[in-house]
Amino acid sequence: MKIYLKFKSYNKRICKLLQLFKLEHDQNCSMGLLINHNSLELYNRENVNQKPIKVDFTSKKNHYRCHHFRRKNEVLYRVSGIKNSYFPTVLDATAGLGNDAFIFSFLGCKVIMIERHPIVAALLKDGLQRGYQDKKIGHWLQTRLHLIVNDSLKMLEIPILQPDVIYLDPMYPFYHKKSLPKKDMQFFRQLIGHNYDSKKLLEVSRKLAKNRIIVKRPYYAKPLSEDKVNHIVTTRNHRFDIYQPF
Ligand SMILES: C[S@@+](CC[C@H](N)C(=O)[O-])C[C@H]1O[C@@H](n2cnc3c(N)ncnc32)[C@H](O)[C@@H]1O
Known part of the structure; x- marks a missing residue:
C-alpha cells in the first residue's frame, strides 16, 4: 500500500513497521504518516490543521472512561456477558483503532483484535507497543490485549x-x-471505505463464538442480518444487536 511517509529519522521501530505492513512512500498521496512525540500518526495532507489519527491507550479520554466506570453506564459491560468471576474471551474481528477492544480488556476480558487494513494495523500496533510499556496500564494490557493483522473472514474460517x-x-x-461523523472520522472513512463483507462476517462468527456475537450499529442502520436479533441494547447514538451462536 502507498502512503506519504514523513519521518525525520528512520528509526528501527519505524523501519520494522513499514516492512511489516508493506507500506511504500508515495509523494502524491493525500494521506501521510509521521512520527510525533514517539507516536505514529496519520494526517490529512490536504488539511494539515485537521487533528491527526493515532492510537493512544493512555489518553485522557480512556483514563476518564476507566476512572469513572460504573457497570450500569458502561454499555460494553452491559453487552459483554461478564458475570461475577466470569470474564469471556473476546475476539474483536473489526478492531479499527482498538477503542472498544481496550474497554473490554479494561473490564477484565482477554481480547484478540483482528485488523486487516495495513495503515490502521500499523497505528494499532504502534499504540499497543507504547501501551505495553506504560507504567500504569502496561502490566494488564500485556496479558489481555493482542493484535492479529489479517482478514477476519480468513482467520475465522480456520x-x-x-x-x-x-x-x-x-x-x-x-x-x-x-449522521456524518466528526471530521477526523470522515477522514478515517475515506481511508477504509465501506465494509461490504460484514454480513458474511456475522454468519461465520455465529458458527464460531461460544456465547454471543455483538454487532455495534448506528441507531439509524438496519440489522446486519435478516435473522432474529436475540437481544438489543441501545444508547443515544448506537444500537448493540446481540445474536446467539448457531
Ligand atoms: C468502524 S472501525 C472499528 C472501530 C473500533 N470498534 C474501535 O473501537 O476503534 C471498522 C474496522 O474494521 C476493519 N475491518 C472490517 N472488516 C474486516 C475484516 N473482515 N477483517 C479485519 N478487519 C476488518 C476495518 O478495516 C476498520 O478498521
Missing part, C-alpha cells in the same frame, strides 16, 4: 480461535448529512 464472544463494529453505512 477455527483455531474459539472465543466466547465475537464483537463486530464494521464501518457505518451512509445515511443523511446529520
Whole structure:
C-alpha cells in the first residue's frame, strides 16, 4: 500500500513497521504518516490543521472512561456477558483503532483484535507497543490485549480461535448529512471505505463464538442480518444487536 511517509529519522521501530505492513512512500498521496512525540500518526495532507489519527491507550479520554466506570453506564459491560468471576474471551474481528477492544480488556476480558487494513494495523500496533510499556496500564494490557493483522473472514474460517464472544463494529453505512461523523472520522472513512463483507462476517462468527456475537450499529442502520436479533441494547447514538451462536 502507498502512503506519504514523513519521518525525520528512520528509526528501527519505524523501519520494522513499514516492512511489516508493506507500506511504500508515495509523494502524491493525500494521506501521510509521521512520527510525533514517539507516536505514529496519520494526517490529512490536504488539511494539515485537521487533528491527526493515532492510537493512544493512555489518553485522557480512556483514563476518564476507566476512572469513572460504573457497570450500569458502561454499555460494553452491559453487552459483554461478564458475570461475577466470569470474564469471556473476546475476539474483536473489526478492531479499527482498538477503542472498544481496550474497554473490554479494561473490564477484565482477554481480547484478540483482528485488523486487516495495513495503515490502521500499523497505528494499532504502534499504540499497543507504547501501551505495553506504560507504567500504569502496561502490566494488564500485556496479558489481555493482542493484535492479529489479517482478514477476519480468513482467520475465522480456520477455527483455531474459539472465543466466547465475537464483537463486530464494521464501518457505518451512509445515511443523511446529520449522521456524518466528526471530521477526523470522515477522514478515517475515506481511508477504509465501506465494509461490504460484514454480513458474511456475522454468519461465520455465529458458527464460531461460544456465547454471543455483538454487532455495534448506528441507531439509524438496519440489522446486519435478516435473522432474529436475540437481544438489543441501545444508547443515544448506537444500537448493540446481540445474536446467539448457531
Ligand atoms: C468502524 S472501525 C472499528 C472501530 C473500533 N470498534 C474501535 O473501537 O476503534 C471498522 C474496522 O474494521 C476493519 N475491518 C472490517 N472488516 C474486516 C475484516 N473482515 N477483517 C479485519 N478487519 C476488518 C476495518 O478495516 C476498520 O478498521
